[in-house]
Amino acid sequence: MSELDFSTTLGPAWFPTPVFTASGCASSGKELSQFFPLNAIGAVVTKSIMLKARPGRPTPRMAETPSGMLNSIGLQGPGIDAFLADDIPWLLEQNARLIVSIAGENVEEYSVLARRLRSIGGISAIEVNISCPNVENRGLVFACDPNASRAVVEGVRRTLGGDIPIIVKLSPDVTDITEIARGVVDAGADALSLINTVLGMVINVDTMRPHLAGKTGGLSGPAIRPIAVRNIYQVHQALPKTPILGMGGVRSARDAFELILAGASGISVGTATFSNPVTIINVQKELREILAAKGFASVRDAVGFAHRNE
Amino acid sequence: MSSINRHAKHITATVVGNKRIGQYHQILLSVGDIIQSTHPGNFVAISVGGENSAMILRRAFAISRISHRSDRGDGTMELIVAPHGSGSRWLCTQPEGASLDVIAPLGTAFGIPTAPAQALLVGGGYGSAPLFGLAEVLKSRGCRVDMILGASTASKIYAPIEGTRSVNSLKIYTEDASAGISGKVIDPIPGLIQEGLVDVIYSCGPMAMLAAISRIALSLDVVHQCAVEESMACGIGICMTCVLPVENSEGETKMLRSCIDGPVMDGADVKWDLVGKVVK
Numbered sequence: 001m002s003e004l005d006f007s008t009t010l011g012p013a014w015f016p017t018p019v020f021t022a023s024g025c026a027s028s029g030k031e032l033s034q035f036f037p038l039n040a041i042g043a044v045v046t047k048s049i050m051l052k053a054r055p056g057r058p059t060p061r062m063a064e065t066p067s068g069m070l071n072s073i074g075l076q077g078p079g080i081d082a083f084l085a086d087d088i089p090w091l092l093e094q095n096a097r098l099i100v101s102i103a104g105e106n107v108e109e110y111s112v113l114a115r116r117l118r119s120i121g122g123i124s125a126i127e128v129n130i131s132c133p134n135v136e137n138r139g140l141v142f143a144c145d146p147n148a149s150r151a152v153v154e155g156v157r158r159t160l161g162g163d164i165p166i167i168v169k170l171s172p173d174v175t176d177i178t179e180i181a182r183g184v185v186d187a188g189a190d191a192l193s194l195i196n197t198v199l200g201m202v203i204n205v206d207t208m209r210p211h212l213a214g215k216t217g218g219l220s221g222p223a224i225r226p227i228a229v230r231n232i233y234q235v236h237q238a239l240p241k242t243p244i245l246g247m248g249g250v251r252s253a254r255d256a257f258e259l260i261l262a263g264a265s266g267i268s269v270g271t272a273t274f275s276n277p278v279t280i281i282n283v284q285k286e287l288r289e290i291l292a293a294k295g296f297a298s299v300r301d302a303v304g305f306a307h308r309n310e
Numbered sequence: 311m312s313s314i315n316r317h318a319k320h321i322t323a324t325v326v327g328n329k330r331i332g333q334y335h336q337i338l339l340s341v342g343d344i345i346q347s348t349h350p351g352n353f354v355a356i357s358v359g360g361e362n363s364a365m366i367l368r369r370a371f372a373i374s375r376i377s378h379r380s381d382r383g384d385g386t387m388e389l390i391v392a393p394h395g396s397g398s399r400w401l402c403t404q405p406e407g408a409s410l411d412v413i414a415p416l417g418t419a420f421g422i423p424t425a426p427a428q429a430l431l432v433g434g435g436y437g438s439a440p441l442f443g444l445a446e447v448l449k450s451r452g453c454r455v456d457m458i459l460g461a462s463t464a465s466k467i468y469a470p471i472e473g474t475r476s477v478n479s480l481k482i483y484t485e486d487a488s489a490g491i492s493g494k495v496i497d498p499i500p501g502l503i504q505e506g507l508v509d510v511i512y513s514c515g516p517m518a519m520l521a522a523i524s525r526i527a528l529s530l531d532v533v534h535q536c537a538v539e540e541s542m543a544c545g546i547g548i549c550m551t552c553v554l555p556v557e558n559s560e561g562e563t564k565m566l567r568s569c570i571d572g573p574v575m576d577g578a579d580v581k582w583d584l585v586g587k588v589v590k
Contacts, residue, residue: 055564062552071543251366276320
């Protein structure tokens with residue numbers, strides 16, 4: 001039997017393995033580097049970086065839920081200047097492949113962020129996060145509005161030209177994910193990240209008030225995996241040529257394989273890293289074994305395999 | 311390599327003791343050579359509920375005391391656990407011989423004076439636990455160690471006899487007068503400072519207690535190191551849930567992670583009034 005081709009592509013971007021960190025679940029990368037070398041995985045997806053430094057939402061920011069958790073961080077981060085000065089050079093020193101996630105407060109900010117990143121060598125792709133649920137104004141969730149999401153992606157595409165691939169991260173909290181997906185692909189997205197967290201809420205029955213200071217939060221973890229599978233499946237069916245970076249509740253290689261079968265070309269491990277910092281390494285190792293055991297010659301051959309004969 | 315989490319290791323620890331003490335469980339873990347890099351104030355993050363548990367997040371526990379087995383370079387860690395939630399209740403049911411998935415040691419440690427000093431250790435509830443390990447180290451460095459512990463009621467005080475060997479004096483305060491002196495543990499602090507009996511305060515307990523001690527320490531110009539407690543999802547600095555507003559040397563307030571920039575912080579730097587509020 002020939003050797004398994006474990007590499008993958010997201011549009012023009014090539015990666016030696018299909019297993020990535022998830023935005024917002026690896027912080028700056030430094031924290032995880034004690035547990036595994038950052039260049040051992042497909043790529044590090046950074047936290048979503050914004051133009052200005054942001055303190056984020058007040059605490060409590062977290063609630064554990066059955067097989068999941070709610071978070072309400074609110075995009076706390078150092079802002080693009082400090083990120084470019086401190087985080088990016090360090091990550092490049094580690095020889096990590098990088099997908100930089102960006103988030104803007106308005107359409108223009110996304111383009112400004114893209115312009116700042118365009119001249120930085122060594123970035124494999126930009127993830128355009130238009131779907132963070134933890135912003136003060138839910139109107140800012142561009143991914144819930146087809147026109148706003150198109151406008152963001154058109155602006156970033158214009159700014160970047162053809163230099164850096166664009167991956168657009170979508171929200172599952174929409175009526176028809178394929179409509180939003182089609183719009184951003186028409187606007188110039190090379191690939192899609194599916195899915196961001198699902199908006200949720202917990203009320204503390206002792207205090208009889210919302211548990212999170214921000215009241216609502218993003219639900220993640222194994223609890224949302226079926227939602228991720230459904231969204232990936234539907235988008236792959238509608239747009240079979242558009243590569244998908246799949247995420248949502250992956251904590252084992254079998255989970256990752258499920259998302260690949262639904263249509264994902266790459267897999268991000270997010271919340272599972274909180275409970276075990278080396279989950280991503282275990283998933284990567286065992287996914288290779290599963291693909292080989294199922295007789296696939298490459299990751300590519302397994303992508304969307306659940307759709308066969310449809 | 312970054313300095314963050316630099317001593318942390320992901321290990322399988324064995325439960326070698328689990329004893330109920332009042333409302334709490336004293337759990338003893340055999341942890342191997344990570345004991346060499348474990349200091350008072352550090353904490354552990356433990357997976358709970360077994361492999362297929364719906365509880366996906368680690369639980370963080372302060373390390374109460376450590377003991378070296380000098381001949382082998384390894385040792386044990388003691389945790390004091392209050393069985394309040396489903397995760398800590400699971401941990402308290404683990405028998406001797408059970409294996410636990412542990413990441414340790416994590417977080418900052420209490421700073422130890424370079425010359426012998428008079429240390430006041432203040433604990434609230436089972437927040438007293440890490441102070442006993444600290445007392446041993448302070449005593450071995452020639453410090454005078456006075457300890458005051460408080461709680462709403464006697465059964466919530468954690469003060470094991472073996473732990474009190476390293477302290478020069480111990481006073482208990484309960485709000486319902488069921489043990490020791492009637493009142494709050496912060497009541498005697500200003501007097502002790504004014505009598506010149508305190509060079510440094512170490513504290514661990516509820517946030518309101520830490521805030522009150524910080525105000526006293528600031529107004530009477532005494533160094534105050536406190537171990538904070540915020541709910542955290544990861545314990546290793548990646549989830550950003552356990553943040554506290556802390557002022558840096560430039561006078562800016564930043565949301566710092568209590569897992570990697572804490573749990574031990576300088577009480578004067580924490581902006582207690584802003585905890586749980588929007589920071590601009």
